[in-house]
Amino acid sequence: MTVRLNGDERECREGATIANLVEELGLGKKRIAVEVNQDIIPHEEYVHHGLKHGDEVEIVHFVGGGC
Amino acid sequence: MPDLPDPFVLAGKEYTSRLIVGTGKYKDFAETKQAIEASGAEIVTVAVRRVNITDPNKENLLDYIDPKQYTILPNTAGCYTVEDAVRTCRLAREAGVGNMVKLEVIGDPKTLFPDIPGTLEAAKLLVDDGFIVLPYIHDDPISCQKLEDMGCAAVMPLAAPIGSGLGICNPYNIRIILEHSKIPVIVDAGVGTASDATVALEMGCDAVLMNTAIAAAKDPILMAEAMRLGVDAGRKAYLAGRMGKKLYATASSPLGDLIE
Secondary structure, three states, X not given: OEEEEOOEEEEOOOOOEXXXXXXXXXXXXXXXXXXXXXXXXXXXXXXXXEOOOOOXXXXXXXXXXXX | OOOOOOOEEEOOEEEXXXXXXXXXXXXXXXXXXXXXXXXXXXXXXXXXXXXXXXOXXXXXXXXXXXXXXXXXXXXXXXXXXXXXXXXXXXXXXXXXXXXXXXXXXXXXXXOOOEOHHHHHHHHHHXXXXXXXXXXXXXXXXXXXXXXXXXXOOOEEEOOOOXXXXXXXXXXXHHHHHHHHOOOOEEEEOOOOOHHHHHHHHHHOOOEEEEOHHXXXXXXXXXXXXXXXXXXXXXXXXXXXOOOOOOOOOOOOOOOOOOOO
């Protein structure tokens, strides 16, 4: 199945969870936030939340910035 | 001589430093870290952006700026709508650095001036959602009063356009804001050099927030130190209470017992 991750298409295996995706990306220990179809998913739900074909996934973190 | 205790209290937390710094525009994270250390800042602003998926293992800002040591203040820079600003704050909170945010709802890319109705609307939504809201706003006493009334933890009027380095362009408005505000007033944006920061603190502003003035200096680390000293000088001058201004001279040496 395909999801849209930060604006780009990405192949995921059927039944993959957010936890799987985050681990695959090496972001498991980073301070990130994840949105699926504009809903923020709490960290504790990553292991339960299955991704579906066509999901719009956003993963954000903190970068340098001032104003 | 030990400094007298003079904490900067923001949202119930005491800070020693009255300088808040941004983390953008540095050449690398090492320089960012050094500049923050030299500035003495305890609160640092960060932006919220997409993770780089093609290289997610790239170094991360928070590998250099330890959230246990610093209060991390996520901003909503780049947000032009209420929805984007609120969404960004909620993402920042979920990313785990607390619930204090620097709210910016930008009205126009050329001036980066705040959209006042948008800022007021977003501030209300965020306060109601439990955020500690520090809004970037015009040097407008009416907007600042409204933001205070709706429960913001501080107001952050601009000194001048973001990144302009023009210093405090309208000190009279800042004075009016200071006179009426019962919450901290933090001058945010437009500071260019150390004396600008001094002026803000001398006037009675509680703190000053800056990024470009340090990051775009030829020697950012040295400028960070200059800003620390400038802020300290301004605060001490404010507490000391300056002399009145006079049009004519007043001798400071005795007028009598002159040689003849």
